[in-house]
């Protein structure tokens with residue numbers, strides 16, 4: 365055997381057994397966006413259900429609704445908002461001048477009426493007065509005051525949130541607030557895009573709407589509509605999400621280790637933290653990227669497929685800490701191309717795509733932008749499909765499961781007993797998670813558009 369062959373054989377066998385250190389980065393914000401914005405609504409107004417909910421649905425965004433238990437808000441209406449992925453939070457039992465003494469009980473009371481994935485993890489203080497801070501911190505991951513500037517702080521926060529989580533600022537909107545017009549909101553969002561920070565807004569009722577007890581400082585709902593429209597157009601830069609979810613993201617991001625290694629042609633990422641406590645499991649998905657030179661990748665966590673995107677020499681995906689090893693494998697078992705490979709293929713958006721609206725063209729999930737993850741992949745809708753109600757399963761070995769649109773415009777799932785079901789909007793945001801019941805169940809109804817429904821580890825496409 366000649367020396368050359370021997371040495372290459374040695375190198376080969378070495379290569380197979382070696383474990384290479386890799387870097388996995390956690391995005392400052394979800395989707396590797398540049399800034400975050402949270403819309404919060406106080407006092408449980410009827411108009412929050414009747415007007416704010418549909419407005420947010422139109423843009424695919426979620427907000428935080430802080431309700432007062434003793435004011436007996438429209439529990440069904442707010443549960444409906446929770447089902448759509450909004451955060452329902454505490455604004456005390458009685459809305460006294462200071463809610464001290466109601467920190468734990470209001471959480472229990474409201475949590476008894478509203479069922480939601482992450483529980484009651486946010487509290488907004490009535491009249492902006494900070495109650496017992498240690499009681500707040502024993503029950504919530506974030507306590508919200510009003511304008512930071514009223515307390516000598518900035519209104520906007522940095523990437524790590526407030527210096528004290530029991531005093532998280534939000535800027536008041538409306539007649540008595542600093543933010544009145546769409547430009548006022550977009551100015552704040554532009555500011556945090558520049559600073560990689562977080563802006564939160566505090567709205568009560570709306571001008572000319574049914575506000576119940578939320579009659580302080582009514583806001584022009586069109587100003588918020590315009591702000592959400594702007595956010596959607598700038599979705600690759602600004603992450604709009606409920607206050608409690610952003611707080612979870614920050615805490616998980618800062619506490620998590622993301623350790624990657626390469627072995628046997630696969631990259632394995634271990635994403636873990638140890639901050640789980642009696643308030644939260646801190647299981648909000650984090651956005652990660654790992655250097656990757658392949659043109660296709662199959663990303664799984666604990667064996668379940670994760671949506672992923674390859675762009676600019678990275679593979680991007682969202683994963684939940686402490687939920688098992690994340691494995692990145694090249695398609696077809698070929699494994700990732702070594703990092704030194706010179707060719708990096710960036711998937712192109714094909715012209716045969718299903719036409720998308722101008723707003724979704726601007727979203728990062730549909731474009732090969734380097735600043736975003738893409739759970740839809742580079743070409744989520746594949747070849748042009750007609751807008752019939754029937755859906756085609758992408759795989760045939762899953763024949764028991766079916767996903768389709770009903771005549772009354774619901775997404776319905778059948779044959780998914782016990783399986784996790786996740787509905788994503790066209791921006792790749794989770795808008796509903798539930799579990800299969802068995803026979804047939806309606807899982808979502810919402811704005812016209814395209815959705816992905818993940819049942820178990822299979823993904824289906826549906827249009828409403």
Ligand SMILES: [Zn+2]
Nearest residue numbers: 406407490491
């Ligand atoms: Zn209030």
